[in-house]
Structure formats: C-alpha cells, structure tokens
Amino acid sequence: MSVTSDGKEQVLNQPYASAKVERAGNVETSTTSRPDVQQVFGPALAAMPVRPASFTVYFDEGSDELTPQSRGVVARIFAEIARRQAPEVVVIGHTDAVGTMAYNDELSIKRAERMRDELVKLGAAKDRIRMAGRGKREPLIRTPDGAPQPRNRRVEVTVR
Amino acid sequence: MMMRGLLSAVLMVAVFATAAAAVDEVGQIKVSKGNVHIEREGKSLPAPVGAKVRLRDVVVTGADGSAGVTFLDNSLMSVGPGSALAIDRFAFDSTTNQGAFESSLKRGTLSVVSGKIAKQAPDAMKVRTPAAILGVRGTEFVVRTGEKD
Numbered sequence: 072m073s074v075t076s077d078g079k080e081q082v083l084n085q086p087y088a089s090a091k092v093e094r095a096g097n098v099e100t101s102t103t104s105r106p107d108v109q110q111v112f113g114p115a116l117a118a119m120p121v122r123p124a125s126f127t128v129y130f131d132e133g134s135d136e137l138t139p140q141s142r143g144v145v146a147r148i149f150a151e152i153a154r155r156q157a158p159e160v161v162v163i164g165h166t167d168a169v170g171t172m173a174y175n176d177e178l179s180i181k182r183a184e185r186m187r188d189e190l191v192k193l194g195a196a197k198d199r200i201r202m203a204g205r206g207k208r209e210p211l212i213r214t215p216d217g218a219p220q221p222r223n224r225r226v227e228v229t230v231r
Numbered sequence: 232m233m234m235r236g237l238l239s240a241v242l243m244v245a246v247f248a249t250a251a252a253a254v255d256e257v258g259q260i261k262v263s264k265g266n267v268h269i270e271r272e273g274k275s276l277p278a279p280v281g282a283k284v285r286l287r288d289v290v291v292t293g294a295d296g297s298a299g300v301t302f303l304d305n306s307l308m309s310v311g312p313g314s315a316l317a318i319d320r321f322a323f324d325s326t327t328n329q330g331a332f333e334s335s336l337k338r339g340t341l342s343v344v345s346g347k348i349a350k351q352a353p354d355a356m357k358v359r360t361p362a363a364i365l366g367v368r369g370t371e372f373v374v375r376t377g378e379k380d
Contacts, residue, residue: 073354073366083372092362112373115311115342118297120261122344123305156261157281159301161325205326231301 074098123231124151127211128186130224133169133178135185138221145186149193151230159231160195162186164204167223168216172206179204186226257321258284258302262309266293289317292339304330306346306356314339319359323348335359341374343367 074081077096083089089103109116126148128141137145152158164183166175183202191197207216210223260267260282267278270289276282278290284300292298292314299309304323310316315337323330328347336358349356349367356367360376 072368072370072372074363075366076363090363092360095362098363108373111375112311112340112342114297115309115314115340115373118262118264118299118309118311119342119344120299120301120307120309122307123301123346157259159259203325229305231305 074100120231121155123229126151126228126230128226128228129221130182130185130226132167132219132221132224135178135181137185137189145189146193148228148230149190149195152190152195152199155230158195158199160187160190160200161229161231162190162200162202163227164202165209165211165223165225165227166207167218167220168207168210168214169219170207176204176206179206182224182226186228255285256283256303257286257318257323258300258306260284260290260298261301262297262299264297265295265312267291267296267298284318286318286321289315289337291315302332302346304328304332304346304348306332306348307344308334309342310336311340311342314341316341327351330355332356333359336374336376337361338376342372343374344371345369 072083074083074090076092076098079096079098081090081098081100087103089101091099126144128144129138130136131138152160162183164179166178183204187200187202190200212220212222214220260278260280263278263280268291269276269278269282270291271285278298290298290300290310292310292312294312297311301307317335317337319335320331320333328351330348332348345356345367350369353368354366358365358374360374
C-alpha cells in the first residue's frame with residue numbers, strides 16, 4: 072500500500088512495515104511487530120467480521136439438477152450461513168455455451184433459484200439471499216460458442 | 232396519450248427510487264460490542280448486528296465500543312474504542328468487480344481486509360486520515376488516528 076501526505080509518498084510492501092505521519096509531508100517508515108500491533112489494535116482486530124466464503128456447485132447439462140458430487144456442498148454452504156451473524160448470501164447462476172443467449176439466461180436464473188430453494192429448505196432465511204443469472208457470458212473455462220463444458224454449468228455462492 | 236405519458240413518468244420515478252435505495256446500502260454491521268452507533272444525516276442511530284451501513288454514514292464507537300462491517304465488495308473493516316469511520320464514497324459493479332471505495336478514519340483505530348474493489352484496480356480503495364491518504368493495493372492493514380505519543 073502507499074502512504075501519501077502533502078504530496079510525499081511512501082510505499083509499504085513488507086509484512087509489518089509501518090508509517091507514521093506526525094506532521095503533513097513527513098512520512099516516517101519503520102517496521103512494527105505482531106505484539107505491538109496487538110497491543111494498540113487488539114479491540115479493533117477482535118471485532119473483525121468473519122471472512123467471506125465462496126463455493127461452486129455444478130449442475131447436470133441443460134438442467135437445474137445438481138450433479139451427484141455437488142449435492143454434499145449444499146450442507147457445507149448452509150453450515151457456513153448458520154455460523155454467521157447477520158449472514159448475507161449471494162447466489163450467481165452460470166451455464167455452458169450450448170444454446171441461445173435467452174435460453175441460457177433463463178437456465179442460469181433457474182439454477183440460482185434452485186440453489187436458493189435448497190438452502191431455504193435447510194433453514195436459511197430467504198430474505199438474506201440475493202440471486203442473479205449471468206447466462207453464458209462468464210464461463211469459468213473459455214469454449215467456442217455451442218460447446219458443452221461441465222465446469223461452466225455452475226452456481227457460485229458467496230456467504231458473508 | 233396524455234394518460235400514457237403521465238403513467239410512464241410515475242413508473243420512472245418508482246424505478247429510480249428503488250435503484251437509489253439499493254445503491255445506498257454499502258455494507259452491514261456484523262460485530263457490535265459496547266456503545267456503537269451510526270451518524271446519518273445529523274441523527275445518531277443504534278448500530279446492532281445486521282444494521283445496514285449506507286454511503287456517507289459515520290460509524291462511531293464509545294470508550295467501550297468496537298464494531299465490524301462487511302461491505303458489498305467483501306471488504307472488511309473493524310474499529311476499536313473511541314473511533315469514528317466515515318464512508319465517503321462507495322461504488323461497486325458486482326459484474327466487473329470495478330469500483331471505488333473511500334473512507335476516512337476521523338479518530339481511533341481501524342483494521343482493514345481489502346476486498347474486490349482494491350483487487351481489481353490499484354488505488355481504487357483509499358483510506359484518509361487527518362494527516363495522510365492511504366492507497367490500498369489488496370492487503371490487510373491497521374490505521375490509528377490520534378494524539379502524538
């Protein structure tokens with residue numbers, strides 16, 4: 072990161088690098104340590120929210136059925152939601168390149184809805200889940216248009 | 232024809248109102264300990280877990296307070312006792328991951344884990360203090376604003 076004061080810039084790019092600005096334009100760099108940071112920032116660090124977690128769930132071709140291997144992931148996603156305070160869930164559906172744009176837009180939304188319904192069935196609050204479908208616009212693996220690709224038939228879930 | 236013109240004008244207003252409300256929410260309080268509130272448009276509001284943080288809010292903690300916020304781009308920020316953190320600017324396109332995130336630590340201690348905005352473009356995320364501007368390039372850091380020691 073960079074620290075700029077009154078037009079003077081210093082770059083901090085090492086672990087525990089630190090900068091002190093006591094008056095404008097005077098950026099003093101040094102190195103601090105984990106115990107020193109803990110002493111001053113302990114309460115702030117203790118209040119850090121749980122880090123967001125991401126999951127990918129795969130679907131059968133042309134369908135909103137989860138692949139057998141992906142079914143177990145649903146319970147893991149729910150466990151991640153359940154352990155959080157005020158959880159927010161973002162569910163984004165995708166498809167492979169087989170079929171028209173309109174067909175895939177609809178299919179990607181159906182997959183996202185299916186994912187949401189599975190999580191709600193386990194006990195997740197529906198109003199904490201936001202959904203979107205991106206159709207075939209954002210493949211994980213680039214393919215020619217019309218090509219099937221199992222890894223692009225997916226839903227990405229972020230829990231935060 | 233006149234009726235139709237009127238109707239579409241009314242619908243437009245409704246659409247804009249919804250979009251503005253959605254854009255205004257930039258994050259949520261996930262941790263709230265001791266005295267924590269949000270200053271918004273001259274009012275002081277309670278900030279329990281789940282409270283929404285909006286653009287131009289100031290998250291304020293008392294002498295015994297600390298708070299953690301998760302933002303729409305997955306950035307995380309937490310403040311310790313006696314802090315005031317203002318959200319000055321937040322724009323995030325969840326499709327391209329591009330945006331801008333600027334905040335100011337008026338006083339106290341701040342801990343940051345940057346998210347998608349900082350990852351997408353260097354210096355798209357900035358934290359200001361009274362003495363300096365911090366440009367974030369995808370990292371974790373802490374900031375203190377206070378008297379000389």
